Amino acid sequence: MDKALFLTIASKSSGLGHLMRCSAIADALEDKGFETHFLIETESSINFSKSFQTVNWTSELEKIIPELNQYHSIFIDANELSLKLLEEIDIHAKKLVFIDDYYRWTHENRLIIDWTVNAEYSGLHEKKRSSQYLLGTKYAAMRREFWKNTKKIIKKDIKNVLITFGGSDIRNITPKIVSIFKKNFPEIRMHIIIGNGFNNKEEIEAETCDKTNLIFHPDARMMKETMMSCDIAVASGGQTLYELAAVGLPTIAITLIDNQIEDTKGFEKIGFLLNAGWWEDKSLKKNIKKNIDKISSHRKRKKMSDIGQGHIDGNGAARIANNIFNNK
Numbered sequence: 641m642d643k644a645l646f647l648t649i650a651s652k653s654s655g656l657g658h659l660m661r662c663s664a665i666a667d668a669l670e671d672k673g674f675e676t677h678f679l680i681e682t683e684s685s686i687n688f689s690k691s692f693q694t695v696n697w698t699s700e701l702e703k704i705i706p707e708l709n710q711y712h713s714i715f716i717d718a719n720e721l722s723l724k725l726l727e728e729i730d731i732h733a734k735k736l737v738f739i740d741d742y743y744r745w746t747h748e749n750r751l752i753i754d755w756t757v758n759a760e761y762s763g764l765h766e767k768k769r770s771s772q773y774l775l776g777t778k779y780a781a782m783r784r785e786f787w788k789n790t791k792k793i794i795k796k797d798i799k800n801v802l803i804t805f806g807g808s809d810i811r812n813i814t815p816k817i818v819s820i821f822k823k824n825f826p827e828i829r830m831h832i833i834i835g836n837g838f839n840n841k842e843e844i845e846a847e848t849c850d851k852t853n854l855i856f857h858p859d860a861r862m863m864k865e866t867m868m869s870c871d872i873a874v875a876s877g878g879q880t881l882y883e884l885a886a887v888g889l890p891t892i893a894i895t896l897i898d899n900q901i902e903d904t905k906g907f908e909k910i911g912f913l914l915n916a917g918w919w920e921d922k923s924l925k926k927n928i929k930k931n932i933d934k935i936s937s938h939r940k941r942k943k944m945s946d947i948g949q950g951h952i953d954g955n956g957a958a959r960i961a962n963n964i965f966n967n968k
Contacts, residue, residue, distance in 0.1 A: 656807035657879035668961035757906025792888030808837030885948030
């Protein structure tokens with residue numbers, strides 16, 4: 641049986657999105673008969689729903705080097721990676737797969753994946769003939785529950801909003817957004833995601849009212865059900881945007897960290913979301929209120945929903961797995 645190894649990082653500062661998308665690819669590979677393994681650099685305070693092996697592989701690579709040649713494919717998904725470390729892993733890898741949405745380096749004899757919106761047209765990847773490139777949203781890897789999606793029914797009025805800022809809410813933005821809705825849109829019921837890494841639960845609970853529904857540590861099934869039941873979302877950029885697009889939920893996005901910029905701007909450009917700006921912008925509250933006015937139009941939300949589902953069909957992980965399988 642062929643084996644695949646995933647090297648990634650999950651922390652309160654970088655979030656859990658890298659792990660989520662690697663898990664999606666692993667699921668698709670397992671459907672193809674692969675055996676998958678994970679080495680995750682993480683913090684002890686983060687709990688995972690699956691049993692993953694944790695190791696500080698970016699600083700203690702020598703511990704895992706003897707194991708690397710047993711894998712058919714080694715996937716790397718980590719923004720903190722250095723070129724020197726990448727090259728050292730590459731020496732011991734039969735097939736190196738690098739998820740690169742930072743366009744940091746040129747690559748020889750590697751498989752490069754970047755499903756950022758319009759990545760296939762951007763020209764930001766300096767392509768080499770010896771490498772293969774899977775670019776664009778057709779390769780967006782999402783959790784299994786988002787592989788098959790029905791057409792989103794857009795209701796006339798906004799009655800329910802999903803508020804989600806990843807697995808750790810690194811900027812403590814959730815209480816602020818809940819307060820904005822409570823004071824300015826009291827008729828809208830809030831469905832608030834509380835991730836595994838949240839340290840601000842008490843602050844969020846202090847803002848609750850009869851229009852709030854706190855959802856603690858949702859799995860992918862619960863997350864999708866909540867998305868399907870809501871009329872709009874207020875969310876951070878990053879991996880969650882792809883799941884929101886897949887289910888067709890019109891979204892107002894807030895950028896929390898630099899690596900969310902490309903995704904947010906890409907989805908804004910094609911018309912799937914409205915961009916409220918950076919989490920620390922003084923005009924954030926004003927921008928959210930302005931965007932709520934825009935998104936209140938049924939026609940506007942219908943168009944946003946159609947664009948999202950038109951770009952993200954849920955089959956990205958399967959396409960990646962097919963490529964790996966067909967090029968064994």
